[in-house]
Amino acid sequence: MRVLLTGAAGRLGQTVLPALRTRHDVRAVDLLSGPGVDEQADLTTTDTCLRLFDGVQAVVHLAANPDPEADWEALLPANVLASHAVAQAAKDCGIDRLVLASSLQAMSGYPDERQVRVEDPPRPANLYGATKAWVEALGSWVAATSSTTVVLLRIGNFSPSVPDPAVATPRDVAAWLSPGDAVRMVLAAVDGRVASGQAAIINGVSANQWRKADLGDAERRLGYHAEDDAFAG
Numbered sequence: 179m180r181v182l183l184t185g186a187a188g189r190l191g192q193t194v195l196p197a198l199r200t201r202h203d204v205r206a207v208d209l210l211s212g213p214g215v216d217e218q219a220d221l222t223t224t225d226t227c228l229r230l231f232d233g234v235q236a237v238v239h240l241a242a243n244p245d246p247e248a249d250w251e252a253l254l255p256a257n258v259l260a261s262h263a264v265a266q267a268a269k270d271c272g273i274d275r276l277v278l279a280s281s282l283q284a285m286s287g288y289p290d291e292r293q294v295r296v297e298d299p300p301r302p303a304n305l306y307g308a309t310k311a312w313v314e315a316l317g318s319w320v321a322a323t324s325s326t327t328v329v330l331l332r333i334g335n336f337s338p339s340v341p342d343p344a345v346a347t348p349r350d351v352a353a354w355l356s357p358g359d360a361v362r363m364v365l366a367a368v369d370g371r372v373a374s375g376q377a378a379i380i381n382g383v384s385a386n387q388w389r390k391a392d393l394g395d396a397e398r399r400l401g402y403h404a405e406d407d408a409f410a411g
Protein backbone atom coordinates (compact mmCIF):
# COMPACT_ATOMS: atom_id res chain seq x y z
CA MET A 179 0.00 0.00 0.00
CA ARG A 180 1.21 3.55 -0.73
CA VAL A 181 1.43 5.33 2.64
CA LEU A 182 2.24 8.98 3.32
CA LEU A 183 3.86 9.62 6.72
CA THR A 184 3.89 13.21 8.04
CA GLY A 185 6.14 14.34 10.87
CA ALA A 186 8.65 11.78 9.62
CA ALA A 187 11.67 13.69 10.99
CA GLY A 188 10.20 13.80 14.49
CA ARG A 189 10.70 11.42 17.41
CA LEU A 190 7.73 9.17 16.68
CA GLY A 191 8.15 9.50 12.93
CA GLN A 192 11.76 8.32 13.06
CA THR A 193 10.74 5.43 15.33
CA VAL A 194 7.97 4.08 13.10
CA LEU A 195 9.35 4.90 9.63
CA PRO A 196 11.71 1.89 9.21
CA ALA A 197 9.02 -0.59 10.35
CA LEU A 198 6.35 0.98 8.13
CA ARG A 199 8.75 0.67 5.20
CA THR A 200 9.06 -3.11 5.73
CA ARG A 201 5.32 -3.44 4.97
CA HIS A 202 4.40 -0.50 2.76
CA ASP A 203 5.61 1.84 0.06
CA VAL A 204 6.12 4.89 2.30
CA ARG A 205 6.61 8.51 1.29
CA ALA A 206 8.03 10.38 4.29
CA VAL A 207 7.34 14.11 4.64
CA ASP A 208 8.31 16.76 7.18
CA LEU A 209 8.92 20.48 7.43
CA LEU A 210 12.49 19.53 8.38
CA SER A 211 14.97 17.16 6.78
CA GLY A 212 15.92 13.95 8.52
CA PRO A 213 17.03 10.37 7.88
CA GLY A 214 14.70 8.74 5.38
CA VAL A 215 12.66 11.91 4.77
CA ASP A 216 11.73 12.13 1.07
CA GLU A 217 10.35 15.65 0.95
CA GLN A 218 10.30 18.81 3.02
CA ALA A 219 6.83 20.38 2.93
CA ASP A 220 4.68 22.63 5.08
CA LEU A 221 1.28 20.96 5.51
CA THR A 222 -0.65 24.06 6.53
CA THR A 223 -2.38 24.41 3.14
CA THR A 224 -4.84 22.03 1.53
CA ASP A 225 -3.18 22.51 -1.88
CA THR A 226 0.10 21.07 -0.59
CA CYS A 227 -1.74 18.12 0.99
CA LEU A 228 -3.74 17.46 -2.20
CA ARG A 229 -0.49 17.27 -4.17
CA LEU A 230 1.17 14.99 -1.63
CA PHE A 231 -1.86 12.65 -1.31
CA ASP A 232 -2.15 11.96 -5.04
CA GLY A 233 -1.95 8.17 -5.53
CA VAL A 234 -1.76 7.46 -1.80
CA GLN A 235 -4.01 4.91 -0.03
CA ALA A 236 -3.19 5.72 3.60
CA VAL A 237 -2.01 8.82 5.45
CA VAL A 238 -0.39 8.67 8.88
CA HIS A 239 -0.43 12.22 10.19
CA LEU A 240 2.03 12.71 13.05
CA ALA A 241 3.23 16.25 12.25
CA ALA A 242 2.37 18.68 15.04
CA ASN A 243 3.72 20.80 17.84
CA PRO A 244 3.80 18.18 20.67
CA ASP A 245 4.37 20.61 23.56
CA PRO A 246 1.55 20.46 26.16
CA GLU A 247 2.55 23.96 27.34
CA ALA A 248 2.56 25.58 23.89
CA ASP A 249 0.52 28.75 23.42
CA TRP A 250 -2.01 29.53 20.68
CA GLU A 251 0.48 31.11 18.26
CA ALA A 252 2.76 28.08 18.52
CA LEU A 253 -0.14 25.63 18.06
CA LEU A 254 -2.06 27.35 15.28
CA PRO A 255 0.01 26.35 12.19
CA ALA A 256 0.59 22.64 12.72
CA ASN A 257 -2.08 21.57 15.20
CA VAL A 258 -5.01 23.62 13.91
CA LEU A 259 -4.37 24.55 10.26
CA ALA A 260 -2.32 21.56 9.07
CA SER A 261 -4.69 19.09 10.76
CA HIS A 262 -7.57 20.68 8.88
CA ALA A 263 -5.65 20.68 5.58
CA VAL A 264 -4.78 16.99 6.01
CA ALA A 265 -8.38 16.03 6.86
CA GLN A 266 -9.86 18.05 3.98
CA ALA A 267 -7.38 16.64 1.48
CA ALA A 268 -7.94 13.07 2.72
CA LYS A 269 -11.66 13.52 2.04
CA ASP A 270 -11.12 15.16 -1.33
CA CYS A 271 -8.61 12.52 -2.49
CA GLY A 272 -10.71 9.58 -1.29
CA ILE A 273 -7.88 8.24 0.90
CA ASP A 274 -8.77 4.73 2.18
CA ARG A 275 -7.29 5.08 5.71
CA LEU A 276 -6.48 8.22 7.68
CA VAL A 277 -4.52 7.85 10.92
CA LEU A 278 -4.37 10.98 13.10
CA ALA A 279 -2.14 11.56 16.12
CA SER A 280 -4.21 12.73 19.07
CA SER A 281 -2.91 12.72 22.63
CA LEU A 282 -3.92 11.65 26.13
CA GLN A 283 -3.52 15.40 26.83
CA ALA A 284 -6.95 15.66 25.17
CA MET A 285 -8.14 13.76 28.27
CA SER A 286 -6.07 15.68 30.85
CA GLY A 287 -9.18 17.26 32.41
CA TYR A 288 -10.18 13.94 33.97
CA PRO A 289 -8.92 13.31 37.51
CA ASP A 290 -5.32 12.05 37.59
CA GLU A 291 -6.24 8.82 39.35
CA ARG A 292 -8.94 7.94 36.81
CA GLN A 293 -8.10 5.48 34.05
CA VAL A 294 -9.49 7.01 30.87
CA ARG A 295 -11.45 4.82 28.50
CA VAL A 296 -11.62 4.77 24.74
CA GLU A 297 -15.32 5.66 25.02
CA ASP A 298 -14.65 8.80 27.10
CA PRO A 299 -15.08 12.08 25.22
CA PRO A 300 -12.15 14.53 25.16
CA ARG A 301 -11.78 16.74 28.23
CA PRO A 302 -8.58 18.75 27.76
CA ALA A 303 -6.98 20.78 30.54
CA ASN A 304 -4.55 22.70 28.31
CA LEU A 305 -4.69 24.36 24.90
CA TYR A 306 -2.52 21.67 23.31
CA GLY A 307 -5.05 19.07 24.46
CA ALA A 308 -7.81 21.23 23.01
CA THR A 309 -6.08 21.19 19.60
CA LYS A 310 -5.97 17.39 19.84
CA ALA A 311 -9.72 17.40 20.58
CA TRP A 312 -9.95 19.42 17.33
CA VAL A 313 -7.94 16.73 15.54
CA GLU A 314 -10.36 14.09 16.89
CA ALA A 315 -13.34 16.17 15.73
CA LEU A 316 -11.79 16.43 12.26
CA GLY A 317 -11.32 12.65 12.20
CA SER A 318 -14.96 12.11 13.18
CA TRP A 319 -16.03 14.54 10.46
CA VAL A 320 -14.03 12.70 7.78
CA ALA A 321 -15.35 9.31 8.94
CA ALA A 322 -18.96 10.52 8.98
CA THR A 323 -18.90 12.22 5.58
CA SER A 324 -16.67 10.12 3.33
CA SER A 325 -15.59 6.57 2.56
CA THR A 326 -12.26 7.15 4.36
CA THR A 327 -11.83 4.99 7.47
CA VAL A 328 -10.22 6.84 10.37
CA VAL A 329 -8.09 5.82 13.35
CA LEU A 330 -7.30 8.28 16.15
CA LEU A 331 -4.20 7.62 18.26
CA ARG A 332 -4.51 8.99 21.80
CA ILE A 333 -0.79 8.82 22.41
CA GLY A 334 0.48 8.76 25.99
CA ASN A 335 4.06 9.48 27.03
CA PHE A 336 6.34 8.29 24.23
CA SER A 337 9.87 7.74 25.44
CA PRO A 338 12.79 5.52 24.31
CA SER A 339 13.08 4.04 27.80
CA VAL A 340 10.90 3.65 30.89
CA PRO A 341 10.47 7.06 32.57
CA ASP A 342 12.51 7.28 35.77
CA PRO A 343 9.99 7.31 38.67
CA ALA A 344 12.45 9.52 40.62
CA VAL A 345 11.81 12.40 38.20
CA ALA A 346 8.68 11.45 36.21
CA THR A 347 5.16 11.86 37.59
CA PRO A 348 3.16 8.67 38.28
CA ARG A 349 0.93 9.74 35.37
CA ASP A 350 3.88 9.88 32.99
CA VAL A 351 5.03 6.40 34.01
CA ALA A 352 1.48 4.98 33.71
CA ALA A 353 1.09 6.65 30.29
CA TRP A 354 4.39 5.30 28.91
CA LEU A 355 4.44 4.24 25.26
CA SER A 356 7.57 2.32 24.36
CA PRO A 357 9.20 2.51 20.90
CA GLY A 358 8.24 -1.12 20.17
CA ASP A 359 4.62 -0.50 21.11
CA ALA A 360 4.59 2.74 19.11
CA VAL A 361 5.53 0.69 16.05
CA ARG A 362 2.88 -1.97 16.84
CA MET A 363 0.28 0.76 17.35
CA VAL A 364 0.96 2.52 14.03
CA LEU A 365 1.10 -0.75 12.06
CA ALA A 366 -2.25 -1.79 13.57
CA ALA A 367 -3.73 1.63 12.79
CA VAL A 368 -2.69 1.33 9.14
CA ASP A 369 -3.52 -2.34 8.58
CA GLY A 370 -6.28 -3.13 11.12
CA ARG A 371 -9.94 -3.53 10.20
CA VAL A 372 -12.02 -0.43 10.83
CA ALA A 373 -15.73 0.04 10.16
CA SER A 374 -16.61 3.08 8.11
CA GLY A 375 -18.70 5.91 9.52
CA GLN A 376 -17.08 6.33 12.93
CA ALA A 377 -13.48 7.04 13.87
CA ALA A 378 -11.82 4.22 15.83
CA ILE A 379 -9.67 5.20 18.82
CA ILE A 380 -6.52 3.53 20.10
CA ASN A 381 -5.13 4.55 23.47
CA GLY A 382 -1.43 4.78 22.75
CA VAL A 383 0.03 3.33 25.91
CA SER A 384 2.16 0.26 26.56
CA ALA A 385 0.95 -2.78 28.49
CA ASN A 386 1.86 -1.05 31.76
CA GLN A 387 0.58 -2.94 34.79
CA TRP A 388 -0.98 0.32 35.99
CA ARG A 389 -1.97 2.33 32.98
CA LYS A 390 -3.42 5.77 32.49
CA ALA A 391 -5.68 4.57 29.70
CA ASP A 392 -7.38 1.28 28.93
CA LEU A 393 -6.49 -1.07 26.11
CA GLY A 394 -10.03 -1.73 25.01
CA ASP A 395 -12.14 -3.12 22.24
CA ALA A 396 -10.75 -0.89 19.54
CA GLU A 397 -7.26 -2.19 20.23
CA ARG A 398 -8.44 -5.79 20.15
CA ARG A 399 -10.41 -5.26 16.94
CA LEU A 400 -7.57 -3.37 15.28
CA GLY A 401 -4.95 -5.83 16.47
CA TYR A 402 -2.80 -3.53 18.60
CA HIS A 403 -1.16 -5.84 21.12
CA ALA A 404 1.05 -3.83 23.48
CA GLU A 405 3.95 -5.81 24.95
CA ASP A 406 6.07 -3.54 27.16
CA ASP A 407 5.41 -2.71 30.82
CA ALA A 408 6.84 0.34 32.61
CA PHE A 409 6.43 -1.48 35.93
CA ALA A 410 8.10 -4.76 34.90
CA GLY A 411 11.25 -3.80 36.83
Ligand SMILES: NC(=O)c1ccc[n+]([C@@H]2O[C@H](COP(=O)([O-])OP(=O)(O)OC[C@H]3O[C@@H](n4cnc5c(N)ncnc54)[C@H](O)[C@@H]3O)[C@@H](O)[C@H]2O)c1
Pocket residue numbers: 184185186187188189190191207208209210219220221222239240241242243244245255256260279280281282283332333334335336337
Ligand atom coordinates in the same frame (compact mmCIF):
# COMPACT_ATOMS: atom_id res chain seq x y z
N1 LIG B 1 5.96 12.39 22.03
C1 LIG B 1 4.91 12.16 22.80
O1 LIG B 1 5.04 11.72 23.96
C2 LIG B 1 3.52 12.43 22.28
C3 LIG B 1 2.45 12.26 23.16
C4 LIG B 1 1.15 12.47 22.69
C5 LIG B 1 0.95 12.82 21.36
N2 LIG B 1 2.01 13.00 20.55
C6 LIG B 1 1.75 13.40 19.16
O2 LIG B 1 2.44 12.53 18.29
C7 LIG B 1 2.90 13.25 17.14
C8 LIG B 1 4.41 13.12 16.97
O3 LIG B 1 5.03 13.61 18.15
P1 LIG B 1 6.64 13.69 18.27
O4 LIG B 1 6.96 13.53 19.70
O5 LIG B 1 7.27 12.80 17.25
O6 LIG B 1 6.86 15.22 17.88
P2 LIG B 1 8.15 15.87 17.17
O7 LIG B 1 8.11 17.33 17.48
O8 LIG B 1 9.38 15.13 17.49
O9 LIG B 1 7.81 15.65 15.62
C9 LIG B 1 6.78 16.40 14.97
C10 LIG B 1 7.27 16.70 13.57
O10 LIG B 1 6.26 17.46 12.90
C11 LIG B 1 6.92 18.36 12.02
N3 LIG B 1 6.04 19.47 11.68
C12 LIG B 1 5.60 20.44 12.52
N4 LIG B 1 4.85 21.32 11.83
C13 LIG B 1 4.81 20.89 10.54
C14 LIG B 1 4.20 21.40 9.35
N5 LIG B 1 3.49 22.55 9.35
N6 LIG B 1 4.37 20.72 8.19
C15 LIG B 1 5.09 19.57 8.18
N7 LIG B 1 5.70 19.05 9.27
C16 LIG B 1 5.56 19.72 10.44
C17 LIG B 1 8.15 18.82 12.80
O11 LIG B 1 9.15 19.34 11.95
C18 LIG B 1 8.56 17.55 13.54
O12 LIG B 1 9.59 16.84 12.86
C19 LIG B 1 2.40 14.69 17.34
O13 LIG B 1 1.17 14.85 16.68
C20 LIG B 1 2.24 14.79 18.83
O14 LIG B 1 1.32 15.80 19.19
C21 LIG B 1 3.29 12.81 20.97
